Amino acid sequence: MRSFIVICGICCWGIAMISSCGTAVTGETNATALVQPDSVSYINIDTTxxxxxxxxxxxxxxxxxxxxxxxxxxxxxxxxxxxxxxxxxxxxxxxxxxxxxxxxxxxxxxxxxxxxxxxxxxxxxxxxxxxxxxxxxxxxxxxxxxxxxxxxxxxxxxxxTFVPKDKPFKGAKNLHLTFPDIAANPENGQALYQTNCARCHGPNGEGQWNADKSTYVYPPLWGNAAYQPGSSMHRVIKQAEWLKNNMPYDKVTPGKPFLSDKEAMDIAAFVNNDKIHSRPNPKNFDYPHIAEKAIDYDHGPFADTFSMAQHKFGPYQPIIDYWKAKGLKPVY
Ligand code: HEC
Ligand code: HEC
CATH class of the missing domain: 1.10.760.10 (Cytochrome c-like domain)
Structure with a gap:
């Protein structure tokens, strides 16, 4: 009953609200009806x-x-x-x-x-x-x-409750990449990093503290204060997909990338290159079933014969094709 009251309390979009409140008497929170019919592109929430x-x-x-x-x-x-x-x-x-x-x-x-x-x-x-x-x-x-x-x-x-339940909304998933035929290049990524990222995240990826050092104005990208290797952000594809839409922070708006796919991947390869950047040690690497491991997760063993370097930096298409040919579902 609590959720019934709450859901009705937050929705003020008129007729849809009345019908949803009607159906919610059963105790179910039928949020589909709460969404404006034409609001399925970008969704804004209103905290008031x-x-x-x-x-x-x-x-x-x-x-x-x-x-x-x-x-x-x-x-x-x-x-x-x-x-x-x-x-x-x-x-x-x-x-x-x-x-x-x-x-x-x-x-x-x-x-x-x-x-x-x-x-x-x-x-x-x-x-x-x-x-x-x-x-x-x-x-x-x-x-x-x-x-x-x-x-x-x-x-x-x-x-x-703002999300349509019957169709996907724009931006629910990150933008996808077209994979280049060649591996991501951390050296090129380093040069791109210095040009596009270092002014905020620092030349050594250390980020920038706020005034009382309680948190960051610009968060760190590597080092012991940054995310650990077990994080999805440490995977080159995952990070590049996110960078494409979100960085450089002051040069992008949703759906309007600044970096090309290749640039985003090269930068992600540089940021996540463990040979030159330290991070906190992960507690474990998980994935008990190796045939379910994400293809850009760089910690073996692998369900294929591709090298650790290829899993980390690509080229990814041969791995994807190999998995598909074996009837496996490549995750990335
Ligand atoms: C104008 C400053 C600015 C620039 C330039 C910039 N960033 Fe950021 N970055 C930010 C801010 C601010 C956040 C945190 C966003 C938030 O809290 O809303 C962030 C967050 C991040 C994060 C996620 C948090 C973390 O620390 O892991 C990554 C990864 C990242 N940036 C990478 C990059 C890369 C790579 C570039 C260059 C392509 C870049 N950024 C350029 C300001 C910047
Ligand atoms: C360094 C970046 C980073 C930070 C910081 C971070 N996350 Fe995440 N989070 C991720 C990534 C990457 C994923 C996986 C997304 C994917 O696979 O599409 C994720 C996934 C999630 C999911 C699962 C989403 C879903 O629908 O499957 C939840 C929930 C979540 N994060 C909550 C949090 C909360 C709460 C915090 C703060 C305590 C947090 N995250 C901090 C990067 C981050």
Missing amino acids: LIPNGPFGESVKYGRELMLHTARYIGPDGSAGKFLGNKMNCTNCHQDAGTKAFSFNLMSSHDNYPQYRAREGKVLTLAERVNNCVMRPHNGKPLPLDSKEMVAFLSYFKWIS
């Missing part, structure tokens, strides 16, 4: 619609945690010391997980529990949140019943 009351308070705290993660649960966090670094969720899931093509989290509440190849089992959304707490943030998991975890989940549930 967060409801009052205990659920709304939890949603607001969840959003606050997305934006100022380090302040609350960082190494000096006021609500507990969970993260191993002072990055914030929104550094990667921009606009608190609502920006198009930026590892958008607006469908996450609908998509879990979900089978995860990485762990070889079905995870809840709370467990998935903890994966990001442990990998990119190099931390220890939040208790599943903590106020902070409940707030993250409340926020994800609330942003999910």
Whole structure:
């Protein structure tokens, strides 16, 4: 009944609201009806619609945690010391997980529990949140019943009510790449990095602190304060897809990339080149079933005979073709 009241409380789009409130009496939150019929391209959320009351308070705290993660649960966090670094969720899931093509989290509440190849089992959304707490943030998991975890989940549930349930919306997934025939080139990436990225992220990828060093104005890209190698951001394809839409920060708008696909891949190869850049040590590398391993995950063993270097830097098309020929589904 609580969710019924909340959903009706946040929607103010007229007729659709009345019908959805009618159907929700069964206790189901039929959010499909809450979405404006013509709003399926880019989706904007309106935080003034967060409801009052205990659920709304939890949603607001969840959003606050997305934006100022380090302040609350960082190494000096006021609500507990969970993260191993002072990055914030929104550094990667921009606009608190609502920006198009930026590892958008607006469908996450609908998509879990979900089978995860990485762990070889079905995870809840709370467990998935903890994966990001442990990998990119190099931390220890939040208790599943903590106020902070409940707030993250409340926020994800609330942003999910803006999403159409029957068709995909623009920016739900990151932009895709056309793979070049040759491997990504970290040396070329280094030159591109110095031209396009170093002015904010620093010549040594160290980022730039804010005034009281509680977090970053520009987050670090490598070193012990950055994401660890077990993070998806450490995969060249994953990072390049994200860079294409989101960096350089001041030169892109959603759907209007600045970097070419090849440039994004070369830069991602440089940033993620472990031979020259240190990172925190991962606790484990997961993927109990190797035939489910993402093709750009650089830690063996592999379900094919391609080298570790080719898995990391490409060229990827031969790996994809090989997997398809074997009847396997290449993940990337
Ligand atoms: C360094 C970048 C980075 C940071 C910081 C980060 N994440 Fe993630 N997160 C990712 C990537 C990459 C994925 C995988 C996305 C994909 O595969 O499409 C992901 C996936 C997720 C997912 C699963 C989304 C889905 O629908 O499957 C959730 C939930 C999530 N992150 C929450 C968080 C939270 C909460 C925080 C802060 C505590 C956080 N992330 C911090 C990079 C990051
Ligand atoms: C004008 C400053 C600026 C430039 C130039 C810039 N970035 Fe960023 N970058 C940011 C900011 C700000 C964030 C955090 C975004 C947020 O919190 O909303 C960020 C976040 C990131 C992240 C995710 C968080 C992390 O630290 O892992 C990566 C990766 C990244 N940038 C890579 C790059 C690369 C590669 C380039 C060059 C192609 C680049 N950036 C250019 C400002 C910049």
